[in-house]
Each structure stands twice: as C-alpha cells, then as structure tokens.
Amino acid sequence: MLYRVIDAAELPALVDAFMERYEVIAPVRSGRSFAFEAVGSFDDIVLDYPTTITSPKKYVLPPRETLFEFDAAANEVADFVEEVTPRVIFGVHACDINALNSLDLVFRDARYPDPYYAARRDATMVVGISCTPSEGCFCHLVDADEARTGYDLFLQDIGGRYLVSIGSVEAANILEGACNPREATDEDRIAFRHATRRRQASFNPDIPNIQEVPMLMDAFHSDPFWEELGGRCLSCTACSSVCPTCYCFDIRDTMDPDGVHGLRERTWDACTSPQFAVVAGGHNFRADGRNRVRHRMYHKLNGFMAAHDRNLCVGCGRCVYACKAGISPIEVLRFFERKGADDAD
Structure with missing residues (x-):
C-alpha cells in the first residue's frame, strides 16, 4: 500500500x-x-x-x-x-x-x-x-x-x-x-x-466484547431470549432500511394502465417483514417476531461468516438509533455477556 x-x-x-x-x-x-x-x-x-x-x-x-x-x-x-x-x-x-x-x-x-x-x-x-x-x-x-x-x-x-x-x-x-x-x-x-x-x-466501553459470537448464536438458538426480543419487534423494517449490508430484495411486475406493457422491478425487502417468508399456498416459515428477529441476527453474526469468513454486521450503529423497540446486535452481545456471567455463577 x-x-x-x-x-x-x-x-x-x-x-x-x-x-x-x-x-x-x-x-x-x-x-x-x-x-x-x-x-x-x-x-x-x-x-x-x-x-x-x-x-x-x-x-x-x-x-x-x-x-x-x-x-x-x-x-x-x-x-x-x-x-x-x-x-x-x-x-x-x-x-x-x-x-x-x-x-x-x-x-x-x-x-x-x-x-x-x-x-x-x-x-x-x-x-x-x-x-x-x-x-x-x-x-x-x-x-x-x-x-x-x-x-x-x-x-x-x-x-x-x-x-x-x-x-x-x-x-x-x-x-x-x-x-x-x-x-x-x-x-x-x-x-x-x-x-x-x-x-x-473513544469506543463505548459499555458494549461488551464477546468472543466466539457465531458459536454462541448456535448454542443459544432456542433460548427464551429470542421470544422476548422478537416480541418487541414492530415489523417496521427500519433496521434493514438503514443497514449498509442488508441485500434482500423482492421482484415485482408493474403494469402500465393499458394492461399490456410493464416493468419488472427489483425493490429492497427485509427479513423482519411479516410477508418475507410467505410461500405459495400461504404458509409462512417465520410467522412470528421471534423467528424473524433471530433469523436477522443469525445471518448478521453467523450465517454470512460461515459462507464468506466475515461478519455481515459492520457495527455502524445505525439500527441502534433506528429501532424504536431497542432491538440491535448490541442487545444480543449483552445477552451473551449475561449468559457468561450466569455460567460463572
């Protein structure tokens, strides 16, 4: 360089x-x-x-x-x-x-x-x-x-x-x-x-530095914590709107008034949207906030790491300010910190 x-x-x-x-x-x-x-x-x-x-x-x-x-x-x-x-x-x-x-x-x-x-x-x-x-x-x-x-x-x-x-x-x-x-x-x-x-x-010392986050995401996949965190989700998708790495999208056909001509468009989508995981026949694979929020955090802190050897979350903090329900990766890190303290006891 x-x-x-x-x-x-x-x-x-x-x-x-x-x-x-x-x-x-x-x-x-x-x-x-x-x-x-x-x-x-x-x-x-x-x-x-x-x-x-x-x-x-x-x-x-x-x-x-x-x-x-x-x-x-x-x-x-x-x-x-x-x-x-x-x-x-x-x-x-x-x-x-x-x-x-x-x-x-x-x-x-x-x-x-x-x-x-x-x-x-x-x-x-x-x-x-x-x-x-x-x-x-x-x-x-x-x-x-x-x-x-x-x-x-x-x-x-x-x-x-x-x-x-x-x-x-x-x-x-x-x-x-x-x-x-x-x-x-x-x-x-x-x-x-x-x-x-x-x-x-200058970094906020109150944000815990947790090691092996991907492993912990797997270890506590079924913890009641996700029920509490997901229960607060308003499904507003503000988190993904401000996130610099969210890349999910939807494909929509928009017809002209003549009903003949139209456009196929790609639009941003969000896994925290209630309709995101709905498939043909009406089944929703992630019908509740717990599963949607957990899925989002899992992809940011584990799934992308497994595929590309890097976190998808870059710690910019935008979702910290955008979410009116106080849901963010920081809350996940604090949860892991509490779990570590419980194990120590």
Whole structure:
C-alpha cells in the first residue's frame, strides 16, 4: 500500500478535481443528522460527521430499480438500459467501506455476478475518511473498524494534514494532479499512531466484547431470549432500511394502465417483514417476531461468516438509533455477556 501526506487545505482542490470527471456524493447535513447526497461544492461537505442516517449502499444497490420492460401481448422482453453515472463517494467511514466489500461478495464477486450492481460498482470510486466513534458504534468488535481494501483513497486526519492511503492508480493520478502529496515523515507516523489510539479509546466501553459470537448464536438458538426480543419487534423494517449490508430484495411486475406493457422491478425487502417468508399456498416459515428477529441476527453474526469468513454486521450503529423497540446486535452481545456471567455463577 502506498502512503502520502497532504495538507488539510488541499482537500477542496481534490474534491474539485473529482468533480471535473465524476458526480461527487458526500456527507452533508440533513436536518439534525447527516446523509450522503450529491454535492456541488466542497463547502457542502461535512467530514467530521458521526454517522449518516443511511449508508452509501443506495448508490450501488438502489431501493428500486428497473430490470427490464415487457410486452405481455407480444410476449416480448426488452432490456432496460440505464446510463450509469460515474461517481466518487467521498468521506466514507471504514465500516461502510467494509459493508460495500460484503455486498461485492454477494453481487459482484459471486459465481454469477449481478450485472446491474456490477455496472454501478465498477463506475464508483470510494474515498474513505477516518472517524471518531459515536456511542452506538461497535465496528471494532466485528473487525470492521479498519478498511484494508475496497477504497481508492483513504484519508486519516492527523491534525491539519491527512495521511492518504492510495488504493488505485486512477485515484493516485487525480491526487497527484490536484494536490502536493509528499512522503510521510516520522512525525507524520507518530501523529497517525496517536490518532489511532485516540480513536480506539473513544469506543463505548459499555458494549461488551464477546468472543466466539457465531458459536454462541448456535448454542443459544432456542433460548427464551429470542421470544422476548422478537416480541418487541414492530415489523417496521427500519433496521434493514438503514443497514449498509442488508441485500434482500423482492421482484415485482408493474403494469402500465393499458394492461399490456410493464416493468419488472427489483425493490429492497427485509427479513423482519411479516410477508418475507410467505410461500405459495400461504404458509409462512417465520410467522412470528421471534423467528424473524433471530433469523436477522443469525445471518448478521453467523450465517454470512460461515459462507464468506466475515461478519455481515459492520457495527455502524445505525439500527441502534433506528429501532424504536431497542432491538440491535448490541442487545444480543449483552445477552451473551449475561449468559457468561450466569455460567460463572
């Protein structure tokens, strides 16, 4: 990995250079929170944000997208051609970069790549930035607090300047043309270590660090805890709406008023929706909140790990704030902590 240092005052020039060739998506203030939106100026960007309401996922996996058009009378299907906009998503935290990496495993790097996702992802550059954890962040507990891959540039604030990790040749050329990158000095490396230690010390110590979570998910699969947790679920699907790694979807045919022409669309779906596991004949494989919530947590903390050797949950904490019933992976970690204390007794 190649590292360079730039002054903080050079960031506007870097963003301007990206804007010459790409649509720039970046965190902006949205009411009392923050959101990723298209920006027209560096002045619109907020880089010291704690987290955003939703993740950048929507720019590679839209909430609703057309797959193809059809003519029912002629029994014909026509590919739907959508122009893919070259983008730079600027100011992405490590947890969200790791989330995109997980989505890549499902949609781009799988045996059968999804062409719609791959087209958007391949046209998207990612510029990451360091952050200070908020109270609900636990990315360090799921190995998502550092982005080792999946970015074109990553900016680590080291006080008035940034240590830049370079992940692609294209981004390196833009950086070279817009800024005056220089070799990191011993002083820069020391500042980086201090910044890293401050960040590590900023995590909420009340969130328990539980080892062997996948094994515990299996061991306590039938515990009454899931009945209590699932009984609180409102089935609002807010958790999946804000989650950067939820990738379940539904396929729907939308007819035009003429009843002949229409669109086949892909829309986000959620395993906490009561209708998610309904099959032909009306049977629901997960008819109650206990099974739906347990299934969601199991996939985040165990199932994806078994298939891809990484957690699907990246500890961003968005679901902690979105769920009005207080359901989140943190509650599962606290449950395991209590079970450990019971065993010790």
